[in-house]
Amino acid sequence: MMSASDLCATEDTVLLLLDYLVDPLLPARPSSRDTPSESLQQSVAKQVHAVVLLYNYYHIKQHRQLKFEGFESFSKLAVVLKPTLLAHMKLLQRSNDSELDDPDKQLSVTEKKIMDACDISNSLDASKDIPSTEGWSISKVAVLLIDSRKENCFLKHSSMTEGNTH
Template sequence: MALSSVCPTEDAVREFLEYLVDPVIPATSSVRDSPSPSQQQWVAKQVHGVVILYNYYHRKQHRQLEFLGFESFCKLIAVLKPPLLAYMKYLQRNDDAELVDPEKQLSLTEKTIMNACDLCMRLSASKDIPDIEGWSISEVAVFLVDSRKENCLLLFSKDGNGVWSLFEKDVDISNQSSEAMPDLKQCKKKRIKKCKKKRITKKPLRDDPSINEDAMQQLAFSSVKEATAISQAHLSILESHTVYSLGKEKSTSRFYIMQWTQPTSEDAIQVPIYAFWVPIKDAIDRL
């Protein structure tokens, strides 16, 4: 690809900030603001996405672009989006003290940037496919399409953060209810016995996604039902994949493409005010 067709680092990061961070920062924000804890969490989550999009995905397509480390990324986004300085602690220090204790010296957003940069380094944009063998499953995600496979149901600003998202649910054996995770609990108690006619090894259950498929599917179905009231009887799994997670280091996400088998109409399903049917082509074009 010609260099002239590559979106430069600064322009790419600016676009990612406008798309992901602008919706969660109040229009009247300034450097002197003291963001609330919830506001800091929202901004940190969105900035995490910006780091991943540039340092991994954008550079994976244009490998000649430079990798931005922690300090470089912090300085760049502070220049491109000055209100973000209110979410920085180390960057606003009055001395030249070295970073020796990230837990104390960094803000939540800065810690998130550091972790995201480390994650991108481990995934490595130079590899076509990252090595995720042995990584635990930390979440399930569902891409839901209608009966005609023309539209997908996406969630918008579910938590008031102004961003689009899929149906998602965390995987945590210790905190799952018996109703949501029956197979996981059964397998945990019978590590060396048969579970669903499969042999289980003695290594941690979450390290082997193949033996958790029934439980993963139940979590996926419940993530849709909780948001839309669509029952499992009206859902069909078209595809499933285990992909690397962009939220937790060295973990994966069980990703499902599901189809709602009933005709799409306002009378047939009542979706919450934060869920919208979007043409699949439009959703993909925005990626």
């Protein structure tokens, strides 16, 4: 069972990551009338992908008592923390709870990136000291530097994110 302090740590951490990586791309107020452009959807999806990986793998690796947030729970948490993200979430906008027949058509690009990042994080398994990457083809490299006191980190700007993280 997750304690109240764990939940707070999860919400605080995800909010900080969303504030830094995603918030600059989002409008100030949510609007159900505005459909984001394709390029904005792609940019937001990249940033959210980075947030999921940073929380579900790197942060949990440092704080193993925290719970892995799967696709559904992470999506809901992200929208609660950043309501303007709802415009980027097809599944959460649906009124029924029916099964996903065709995820490619029923999920937004952001939701697909959340699902992908959750799958990557889950397969890397933050509970292991060394992640299992056997059978993975290396196509991208991320540079995440953490100081010796584990108080500051730096995520190198790349095609995966729109800016440096400190």
